[in-house]
Every structure is written in structure tokens, then in C-alpha cells.
Amino acid sequence: MSSKIEGVFAPIALKIANYLDGLPKIYNPVFIACISTIAGMMFGFDISSMSAFIGQKPYMNFFNSPSSTMQGFITSAMALGSLFGSIFATFVSEPFGRRLSLIICAFFWCVGAAIQSSSQNRAQLIIGRIISGLGVGFGSSVAPVYGSELAPRKIRGLIGGMFQFSVTLGILIMFFISYGLGHINGVASFRIAWGIQIVPGLILLLGCFIIPESPRWLAKQGQWDKAEFIVSKIQAKGNREDAEVLIEISEIKDQLLIEESAKSVSYATLFTKKYIMRTFTATFAQIWQQLTGMNVMMYYIVYIFDMAGYSGDANLVASAIQYILNTVLTIPALYFLDKVGRRPLLIGGAIFMMIWQFGLAGILGSYSVPWPDSGNETVNIRIPKSNKPASDGAIACCYLFVCSFASTWGVGIWVYCSEIWGDNRISQRGNCISTAANWALNFAIAMYTPSGFKNINWRTYIIYGVMCLCMAIHVFFGFPETRGKRLEEIGQMWEEKVPAWRSRTWQPTIPIASDADLARKISVEHKEEGLMEDSNSDEIAQSEEKV
Template sequence: MSAKIETIFSGPALRVNEALDHLPKIYNVYFIASISTIAGMMFGFDISSMSAFIGTDSYLNYFHSPSSTIQGFITSSMALGSFFGSIFSTFVSEPFGRRLSLLTCSFFWIVGAAIQSSSQNRAQLIIGRIISGVGIGFGSSVAPIYGSELAPRKIRGLIGGFFQFAVTLGILIMYFISYGLGKINGVASFRIAWALQIVPGLCLFLGCFIIPESPRWLAKQGKWEQAEFIVSKIQAHGNREDPEVLIEISEIKDQLLIEEAAKNVGYATLFRKKYIMRTFTAVFAQIWQQLTGMNVMMYYIVYIFQMAGKSGNANLVASSIQYVLNVVCTIPGLFVLDKIGRRPLLIGSALMMAAWQFGLAGILATYAVPWTDSPSDSVTIKIPKTHIPASNGAIACSYLFVCAYAFTWGVGIWVYCSEIWGDNRISQRGNAVSTAANWIMNFAIAMYTPSGFKNIDWRTYIIYGVFCVAMATHVFFGFPETRGKRLEEIGQMWDEKVPAWRSASWQPTVPLVSDAELARKLSVEHNEEKMFEEDSNTDDERR
């Protein structure tokens, strides 16, 4: 079905991309990544713009103090839209290219933000958030792929982590904007904040006109000259004879041959005996990322600090510190994954997150008292002002949890899920399935958490702490190490059923050709092709 769609729209797709190429292009890979990952920044904007206002009087009065169930659905409706957006993104990304998908992302985001900012009731707010979510679904599915297809191999992990960094940066920027606008008395506070979400949408829309198309997508359309030009501009300042350029073009050719062979590979293939453990691992990697409880700390940070006894400006300032820590701790995560490895970081941080969740639950269980006149239906307990050290301890546990998450599970899972398949024939469909699992869990957790706070208060953190212990156990026994391994080596590991705890020291039975040897071979072949073309041209002239 997908192949038929691509064939039908091949001509229109190329015309659309030609229309996007009228303006000069910027080929700096960091600039390109900063534009494409605005899609991640939008997700961060959404988190902050909701979490900053759900505890304010203007929001509660205008939307008639939503119950815990209704507030859960308002918050989670964005993730619901993202689930569907991520599924449908392939029907735009494959036939029409990555840039048009990013333009689609910006379109839905802008429309959704406009609807939210003009909301007259809960239903309109929910509809606006669902539409914005569709845009985020497109962006979260396409932006990481686009970055990996353009980035030089040596920094592909770094560029891949830009998406998560953009999410954390968006959370921080929008939170401070919302903090300032929160000083406005009345509905203008949240209306202006939600309207300002249009700005990153416009930046992404305009940015798509000055960044190049994915060379892999162009090669798939038969535009090899243009694909080679873009690769050479990004990786070697236009030098098409550079070894890295030759290797990259060779890999693109190999990739297209694999995709040609994979046309009959469907989603059912993921669940065959050969691939089912890879599918299980990738899907659970995304599920566990959500079950850490991080989105509880992000979406409902105001509720958490209300339980800790903070209110008004004190609550907002304490929340902003958490968002700053989230950004700061994400930065080393972009580098440390390739230094230490995936498994040690994921296991160690999961156990640390469990400790801070249990610590937060213990403090609230010991010092919190019932809060009968709480302004929120979801917050039923708080630590009284007579126990300030306990309040500070609860906030410290929240801060330490975010630090443990940000540089490991936050950045690492997106990188890990792109590496784990070991077979390009199934990676695209596999990533779609695992990303969909992430969004549906995001929806479930955002939906459940307010009711959880209302009904079992501090015990909610016990549940997430247990999940963190479970995920550490699963990583130890079921997540093989992928650091420093090529795609073919990862595939060999799965085929040989190497135990996960031995995967870091495992070596392939059939050594692969080194990059230097491959570059020399490709350079010779490229020169031979050029000599053949020159001889052919000379013969033509003689005739």
C-alpha cells in the first residue's frame, strides 16, 4: 500500500520539493537540526503552558474548576492527537519528503494553538489540544529521522539527541513566559501564553524553506545528483571526493537496495520469531520511559509542589528550578551515552529514580496532612508550614529525580530505539510501533495521574518507584548494549541470541570492513567510474 502511494505521488512530490527549493539553502548540520527540532520545542511549550496555569484562579474559574478526570483528559488530549499524528505521518513523509511533513507539523500546531487561545469552554480547549497534538505527532516521527539522515555518522548520536534537548528547552522557555504572564489578573494570562505558541510554529514553517531535503529521500526519487550535492555540502563543504561523502553515498545506495527488498515487509513481520524480541525490547523501552513518572513531574509539577506546601510565587519559582535542571542535565546526556554506554546509564538511573520516588512518597506519607479546602480537586494533602525541612526534602527528591532522568532515559531511549533493530528492512515500521506505544502511554499517564493524586495521593509515587525497579531489571536481562556497534553487528547479536549482560564485551564472529578500507575501495571505484565516463565522452566526440 505504501509503495503504491509513493508511486502515485512521485511526480507531485518532486514538484512540491522544487517549489521549496527557490530560496538559498543553509547546509550547516547544527543549524538544520535546530530548525527541524523546533517540533520538539513545541512539545515542551505545550507541557509548560498547561502545567503553569492548571493551579491558577483565572484558569480554574474560567473552566469551572475541572474535576480530576476532566483535567486529566484536557492534559492528555495532546498526546491522543500525537498518537494519530505519528501514525499518519508516514503517508506524508514517504511520498512527499521530510520537509513537507515538517510543514504539516507546523500547520496543525498553529491551528491548534489558535483554537486553544480563543477557547470559550473545555470542549474547544480539548479540540485545540488534539489538533496541536497531531502536529506534534508528525514532528516527533519525522524530525529525528530527518536529522539522522542528514547528520555525518560521527555526530549522528549527538544530532539525534537534539530533539529531546529541544523538548526540555521548550519547557523552560514557555514556563518563564507563562510565569510572567501569570501576573496578569484574568483570562488574558493563559490566552496570551497559548497564543504565543504560534511563534515556534511560524519559525518551523519559514525555516523549512531554507533547509535542504533529506538526501536519502531524494535518492529514493532518483535525484542522485542533488542527493550527492547535499551530502557533500553538509559533510565536506562541497567536496564530492571526500571519503566520508563516498561512504555516505554508498550507504544510501545499500539502504535503498534493502528498502527495495523490504517492500513486502509488513507490520506482521515485527512479530515473527526472528524479530519479536527486538520489537518487544523497543516497545518496552518507550513504555518504560513513560512509566518512569517523568511526565507526572512535568505536567503536574504545580500539584506536586502544592502537596509539598508551596503556593503562589513560591510554587512557580520552585517549579522553574526543576525545569532549569531538566535542560542543564540533558546537555551531558548528549555526550555521555557514547562514552559510558547505554546499559549502565539506563540501569543506574532507573534505580536512582526509584530511590527518589520512594523518598518523596515516604516524606509525604510521614508529614502531609489532609487538605480539606484545596483549590484543586486533584490535590488532597499537603505538608504544613510547620514542617519546612520536610517540604524542602520533598522538593529535593523531585529535583534529583529529574536530574537522574534527563541525561539518561530522556535522551537515551530515542537513540537506543533507533539502533536496536539491526535490520533496516524493519526499522521504519518498528520505530512507528514503538513511538506509538510512547504516545499512548503518555496519554494514559496524563489521563490517570490527577485521579491517582485524588484517590491514593502519595501512594502514586510508590507505583512509579516500583516501575523504575522493574525497568532496571528488564534492562539488565533484556537490553543489549549498542554503543560503538554497527547495524550489522547488532543484527548478529540478535541472531546469535547473545545474553544482554554479555553484549558489551561481545565481538562479531565475522569482522566488518573498517571505514578506512571501505573509503579506499570506494575512492578507487569512483575514480574508475569517472575514467570510464571520460573515455566514453571522448569516443562520442571522435564519432
């Protein structure tokens, strides 16, 4: 069905692509990633634009002090929109191209931000957040794919990790904007902050006119000359004879052949005997990332620090430090993923996060006291200000938890889920399923957390601590190592049912050609094709002379 839809809309899609190509293009892969990953920055903007104000009096007074359940729904409305946006994105990015999908992402985001900024009641705020979420859903599905399709292979991991880094940077930038505007005593504080969210949407919208289309998508539309031109500009400054360019074009051709054979592959294929374990692993990888409790620390950081005895500017300053740590510690993960490997990083990260979650629960459980007149039913316990060591200990656990997450599961899961399939025929549909699971859990956690704080307060962290222990066990027994392995090797591991704990040292039974061998082979084939063309031209010329 999807291929028929693509065939019907192919002429329209090419007209749109030609229109977007009207302006000069910039082919630097890092610049292209900086533009496309603004979609991730939008997600970060949304997190801190809400977390910075939910404890402020202007917000509470204007929206009539939302109950725990209502605040949970307001916060999670963005994730609900993102869930549907990530599903619908496939029906746009495949027929019409990656850039148009990013433009739609920017459009929904700007409209949603405008509605939020002008909100007159809770319903309008929720609608605005759902619409913004649709944009984030489009961006989270398309931007990583677009980056991987354009990036040279040598820096594909870096470009892939930039999406998560952009999320953390967006959280940090928007929090400081909100912190400054929070000193305005009135509704202008959150209205201006939510209105400023339009800016990254406009930058993404305009940026789509100066970045190229995905060469893989162009090749799929039969635009091989354009595809080869873009690859050569990105990888070799326009040299179409460069070995890396030849390998990339060859891989695109192989990929299209695989996709042609994958037309019979449906979502049901993911649950067949051959692929069920891959689907289970990738889906749980995304579920576990949410069950670490990281989004509790991000969305409801103000509540957490209220419980720890911080209030006013002291609360916001402490929150800012946490956001800075989240951004800075994302950078080492881009290095350690390839240096240390996926499994050790994920197992170590889960164990450390478990320790800090239990530590936070223990401190709050031992030193907090009831706080019935907090003015917010969600926060009903607090460590007395007289017990500063306990408050500092609670904050330290929060900081160490965020450092553990940012340097391991934050970037690691997105990279891991893009590698684990071992078969390009199912990876697109598989990624759609696992990403949808991530957004579904994001919605559930954002919705549940305020009620959890209200009813079981500090015990909430015990739940996430137990989850961290479970995920460490699951990674050890069920997550094979993918570092340094080609797609074919990962596929062989699944087919041979290699135990996850032995996957690091496992060697493929079927030899796979190295990059150097592949480059030499393609170069020879390319030259032979050229010689054949020259020979044919000479024969034609000689026959014409005889005539």
C-alpha cells in the same frame, strides 16, 4: 500498497520539492537541526503552558474548576492527538518528503494554538489541544528521521539528541513566559501564553523554505544529482570527491536496495520469531520511559509542590528550578551515552529514579496531613508550612529525580530505539510501533494522574518507584549494549541470541570492514569508474577521427 501510493504521488511530490527549493538554502547541519527540532520545542511548550496554569484561579474559574478526570483528559488530549499524528506521518513523509511533513506539523500546531488561545469552554480547549497534538505527532516522527538522514555520521548522535534537548528547552522557555503572564489577574494570562505558542510554529513553517530536503528521500525519487549535491554541501562544502561524501552516497544506494527488498515486509513481520524480541525490547523501552513517572513531574508539577507545602510564587519559582535542571542535565547525556554506554546509563538511571520516587512517597506519607479545603479535589494532602525540612526534602527528591531522568532515560531511550533493530528493513515500521506505544502511555498517564492524586495521593509515587525497579531488571536481562556497534553487529547479536549482560564485551563472528577500509574501497571504485569513462571517451574520439 505504500510503494504504489508513493509512485502515484511522485510527480506531485517532486513539484512540491522544487517549489520549496525556490529560495537559497543553508546547509549547516546544526542550523538544520535547530530548525527541524522546533517540532520538539513545541511539545515542551505544550507541557509547561498547561502545567503553569492548572493551579491558577483565573484558569480554574473560567473553566469551572475541572474535576480530576476532566483535567486529566484536558491535559492528555495533546498526547491523544500526537498518537494519531505519529501514525499518519508515515503516509505523508514517505510520498511527499520530510519538509512537507514538517510544514504540516507547523500548520496543525498553529491552528491548535489559535483555538486554545480563543477557547470559550472546555470542549474548545480539548479540540485545540488535540489539533496541536497532531502537529507534535508529525514532528516527533519526522524530525528525528530527517536529522539522522542529513547529519554527518560523526555528529549523528549529537544531532539525534538535539530533539530531546529541544523538548526540555521548550519546557523551560514556555514556563518562564507563563510565569510572567501568570501575574496578570484574569483570563489574559493563559490566553496570551497559549497564543504565543504560534511563534515557534511560524518559525518552523518559514524555516522549511531555507533548509534542504533529505538526500535519502531525493535519491528514492531518482534525483541523484540533487542528493549528491546536498550531501557534498553538508559534509564537504561542495566537494563531491570527499571520502565522507562517497561513503554517504554509497550507503544511500545500499539503503535503497534494502528498502527495495523490504517491500514485502509488513507490520506482521515485526512479530515473527526472528524479530519479536527486538519489537518487544524497543516497545518496552518507550513504555518504561513513560512509566518512570517523569511526565507526572512535568505536567502536574504545580500539584506536586502544592502537596509539598509550596504555594503562589514560591511554587512557580520551585517549579522553574526543576525545569532548568531538566534542560541543563540533558546536555551531559549526549556525552555519557557514547562514553559510558547505553546499558550502564539506563540501569543506573532507573535505580536512582526508584530511590527518589520512594523517598518522595515516604516523606509525603510520613509528614503530610489532609487538606480538604485546598480548592482543588486533585490535591487533598499537604505538608504543613511549619515543617519546612520535610517540604525541602520532598522538593529535593523531585529535583534529584528529574536530574536522574534527564541525564539517562530522557535522551538515552530515543537514541537506543533508533539503534536496536539491527536491520533497516524493519526499523521504520518498528520505530512507528514503539513511538506509538510512547504516546499511548503518555496519554494514559496524563489522564490517570489527577485521579491517582485524588484517590491514593502519595501512594502514586510508590507505583512509579516499583516500575523503575522493574525497568532496571529488564534492562539488565533484556537490553543488549549498542554503543560503538554497527548495524550489522547488532543484527548478529540478535541472531546469535547473545545474553544482554554479555553484549558489552561480545565480538562479531563475521568481520566487518572499518570506515577507513570502506572509504579506500569506494574511492578506488570511483576512480576506476572515472578511468573507464575517460577510456571510453578516448576510444570514441579516436574512432571519430578515423571516420
